[in-house]
Amino acid sequence: MSEIRLAQVTVSVPTGEGHRRILDETTLDLTEHRIALIGPNGSGKSTLARLVNGLVPATTGRVLVDGLDVARAGREVRRRVGFVFTDPAAQLVMPTAREDVALSLRRAHPTKAERLAAAERVLADFGLGGFGERSVHGLSGGEGQLLALAGVLATAPSVLVADEPTTLLDLGNSRRIGDLLLGLPQQLVLVTHDLELAARCDRVLLVRGGRIERDGDPAEVVGHYRATA
């Protein structure tokens, strides 16, 4: 497993007038296989997840992935850390499914023909064979999220950060994507409102009001959140 380390990290964002603190000073070591971040809307859990690949820069403090500083070696870190968003429509950036996966494979395959062929193989691996020519605009939520995952995992990252990946999905698709994520060999940092899914992880952090309120055994932290939410 990789080692994700946050050392005295805070995050503030500029508003029209001044600053708003989103994450209070936090120090953390994440080395478990599957880690869930739970908490109310706007608690800062999403910000915490986005620190890991530099989507949100730390205002103070340092974020390290396998010893690499996200602020200095962002490119190397993003090669190790894949990221899945809540809304696949925002994540799928190319016109068709095959082109979208091929975009991820730019580094591995220099020629366009090779890239498209490799993308087709990735699609087949994810049960999306035959989707190559489909417009990403017309995909259902479940198909879209599966394609988004395929695009991210095509580059074989060692860590996957997923920000509420099942929130927009129906029950069946939510289960399917959840099972897929927990079954991955990669280290997983999962932001979720699905407490059953969180309870199946190896470690759960409860984030509330910009700080980590509980951290540890999944059953205990989820139980505490259920009692206090």
Next chain:
Amino acid sequence: MRTRRNPGTDIALVAAFAALVAACALLPAIKLAGPVPITLQTFAVLLSGAVLGMRRGFLAVVLYLAVGAAGLPVFSGGAAGLAVLAGPTAGYLVGFPLAAALCGLLVERLPRRSLASVPVVFAAGLFSSAALIHTCGMTGLVLRADLTWAQAFDVDKVFWIGDVLKNAAMAFVATAVHRAFPDMLGRKAALTRSEQPESSPAA
């Protein structure tokens, strides 16, 4: 949540506004004043400058023109191809990216407070479109349609009322976008003004 500009965001915004110009040219025209239907195309062109600034606004409109010239039917009325750029009204299209750039340049130079001022942004848009879209448009009419300058001016006048209305709408929208996304033009103003971290944890 996002404080640092990244190249991915720049390119996504350029593409999004190119698509916005295309969508505005394709959406059914609204009848704002009188019998002349108005498409929102120039609204979107000047908005690109006012929201994205000079460089990205210019690139967005150039991308729109390039895609239209390459054959996607994104010009008004669903026209497409280099043929449109050979026609007598091509001058107006050539003026689009220049006007977006000028509007962006003016808006970028505004003090932060004026970004929220509808009249100021309106003036920047109207000036840009008068200085570049209409002059380029008339030049095109003179060169490609054999009109005299006086005749070109008479043709051009038809668009003025619509232009004022579209610039007013543009100013309302642009100021609203800057209020919703204070970091659009990549200003550090807010960062330098209040460096002391005032702690009000997220709600």
Next chain:
Amino acid sequence: MSAQLLGLHRPGDTRLHRLGAGVKLLGLMVAGVVVVVVRGPVPALGFLAVAVALLAWSGARIVATVRAMRWLLLTAAVLGAWTVWQHDWPRAVEVVADLLALIALATTLTVTTPVDEVMDAVAHGLRPLRRVGVDPEQVALAFSLMLRAIPTTLSLAEDSRHAALARGLERSPRALLVPFVIRVVARARDTGDALHARGIGD
């Protein structure tokens, strides 16, 4: 992609289709210069005949082509009438035939070449500009992103219209346009984040 955006392109196997997009673009530019430089009604009619022959060979659908070009054709007609009135017949024939010839040639290119091939050719042609900071790969990416964004933007416009309708604000341009553009910007910023997360544009 929505059907209305498929454009005029017609797949086919004529020599015109097999010719590289870059060659066709270059040819069109040269033709544009030649048509404007060579004066007189007779050569203009000659150009028009060649251009129409090429267009016919390309397999263009007449109805769709005329519909897409209706404003240009109308402009050409008005321009012709105007020139007859102001100047004389030979001048009018030259002006209108030149214009129609260019329209026909450009349409031939559009009919025989898929949009992405034209854009690939453009990106390829931009390679010498790499030194002055133009990155052809970024240009190609921006182009794909825009193709992806057009249907999304049209449905965001529809969403905004429905939202305004639900609140009884359908007559207010502000209630339609402000949320629409804010949605467009928010979506673009999400896309930017996704590109960043996928290591694109680093």
